[in-house]
Amino acid sequence: MLDFPPWKVWTIALVSLLGVLFAVPNFFSEDAVKSWPTSLPHSKLALGLDLRGGSHLMLEAATDEVRKTKLEALEDSVRGELRDANGGSVPFADLSTNGGQLSVTITDPTALDRGVEALRKLSQPLGGLTGQRDFEVSVVDGNRIVITESDAGVAKAVNDAMAQAVEVIRKRIDELGTREPTIVRQGDNRIVVQVPGLQDPSKLKALIGKTAKLEFKLVDTAADPAQAAQGHAPPGSQVLGFADQPGVIVVKRRALITGDQLTDAHLSNDQNGRPATSFAFDSEGSRKFAKATQANVGKPFAIILDNKVISAPNINEPILGGSGIISGSFTTESANNLAILLRSGKLPVELKVIEERTVGPDLGADSIRAGTLAGIVAVVAVSLLMIVTYGRFGVYAVMALILNVFMILGVMSVGGFTLTLPGIAGLVLTIGAAVDANVLINERIREEQRKGRGVIQSVEVGYRDATRTIWDANSLNIIVAIIMFFFGSGPIKGFAVVLSIGIATSVFTAVTVTRLMVATWLRSRRPSVLAI
């Protein structure tokens, strides 16, 4: 029991040292930490919004909207596919969307099969082993084709829309230049946005609700490059910079098409199998785009996001179907990035704010000051109580206690956990658990002494018997903490995180570390009486 082989001593020392080392950056300023060698830990404890002030928003997507938009976009595609079907146009009537179904009547019975074949091309496989597709095509009443969305298809559409919405929001918040915004999906259809330091949530909401301006404009090839470099453009044109490269380009002022007519953009391949970005417009956009491209084959056009040119491809041929491909010297990544940029013009789904919290900076500062003060007073008071009660063993307990606080800070800093107010309360509670562990051990040692056992034996039995109880009690608390983490929300989660970490470190410090200290003392001094 009191035997500590060297490897054990070293492990305990190393774990403790690491814990303290990871906690150290928290006691220095941001600049000081930056100047440290890279081999030292740099991460600081992240403070929750309740501690440092800022805005928190929970947004909920109108998922019904996604289904509706998807069907509406499908209507346009159906029209196009039937017109361009293999073996000539398929005559149709009564194209309509109703109750999550799209139906179209084929007026020429002999063309029905060709119609079905053409529309089947529209449905996309969802991947996976079941071979499910995003919608089903069936024929009813002999001449009507009905397209029904599958649940899996809708789920995928919602999922895509949410992932895209997160990207759009992230891009927009980055414009604020705020440090460390958090944008995470929660559940199926929610997004939580947290921006530390931001006091005015109306600004944040305006930003999220805003639509980035995406435009397609013709490049003015007649303009003089030297003049353009000076910032001068011919009448009816303007000089614009690129988003990701130096140089300028002159474009016509009038936009061919605006971004709200773009319905989709995604990574695809050109006819040679190289990465490319494909895009699609709604019916009005398709018409305008067809007209513009027919008139300007061979000329370049510019894709402009918020007055920055993101790409300027050539028009190789008239684009009539409303969807086209931008190809060029793309890598898979750059083609995908362009697709994301194109999509980021517009939130794919309407988002409603359902929860909003703002904490002023003075309240945050007050809270952390009050919390720190309370924490220090609590630790000092408990330390005094322990030392007065258990003497030397109390001192060991207090040292372990302080090590425990450091280790919790260290684990939280390096693990990227956020400390919130309930977290501070959780910290105090784990200090309680650590104190309890030492109280249990020390009271056991007292008992054994009263029974007349010798010094070494009292300590041994005391630690052994108390450890079992400590394990029982702490395993239970870990279970409760885990349940709190998975089923609780917000503050309860923050509390549970600190509690879980704290239980682990408090058992280590209160049992293992104090035992090492006690054993070292017993071996070097060989006391004949224990003052406990």
Place this chain on the structure above:
Amino acid sequence: MNLKLVPDNTNIGFVRMRYLAFGLTLLLTIGSIALLATRGLNLGVDFRGGLTMETQFASPPPLDRLRIEVDSLGVGQAALQEFGNARTILIRLPLPDGDQAAVQRVVAKVQADLKGKYPGVGFRRTESVSGKVSDELIQKGALAVLLSMAAVALFTWFRFEWYFGVSTVVALVHDVIVTMGFFALTQLEFDLNVVAAVLTIIGYSLNDKVVIDDRIRENLRKYRSMDIGHIIDLSVNETLPRTVMTSLAMIVALTAMLLLGPNVIFGFTAAMLLGIVVGTYSSIFVSSSLLISLGVKSRAAPAETRGGAERVVRAK
């Protein structure tokens, strides 16, 4: 010499007092339920949805006038509450119809009005939660509490014996009800933080009960011919120094938090402080004594027992 809060060889007859304790427990529980039914909890914005603004005034404002002033803005009926001190007032308003822009308008309206009438007023915190979210939070909170209880019962059952599980859960339910009763009595705001506190109380109280249960189990093995009442008394007395010391340490730490800590966690800390007292009481007087009522017997006649080293007690 070192401090001893509980003298050596203390021997208090806890088991003898159990009917008194059961009476008191019953009274506390029924009283709390009655309070919960009549006064109800002062649910925070987390749980009932709505809009809360924490405002700080240069000097304590006249609450009645302030209420009339806010009401006259046509933003719904305001509920005002001092928060920590007389200068800090919590203004609660119903969530306006319409979207979040409507919330923003209400906030802006109240802020502009108060800034005009009370120079130096500061707005420290604004929270708005929709009814949908608050319903979910209630469900989640309740689920977390129920699941914790179930996990506790299962753990104690597997680790000890079923009657330890029953007595522990009964005592825990008592702790939770009395804590909620306290909130109904004081009308302190009951928010998500307080739910975290209730869960903490469960954790702490559990700790206490496991320590005593552990000792009872140990003594049942050690003193096979001792009467169960004596074993419980012995175990509770033996662990009493630890119980008192730990509770005292927790009370000291929590009192520091209550007096010096931020207002935001006042309710949280108050709940925990009360929970420690109630939990300690129920560990000493309720859960262990309940074991007798559940029919636990010591292993007076070894011939009666079945095999298996772990099975040192039998239930009837």
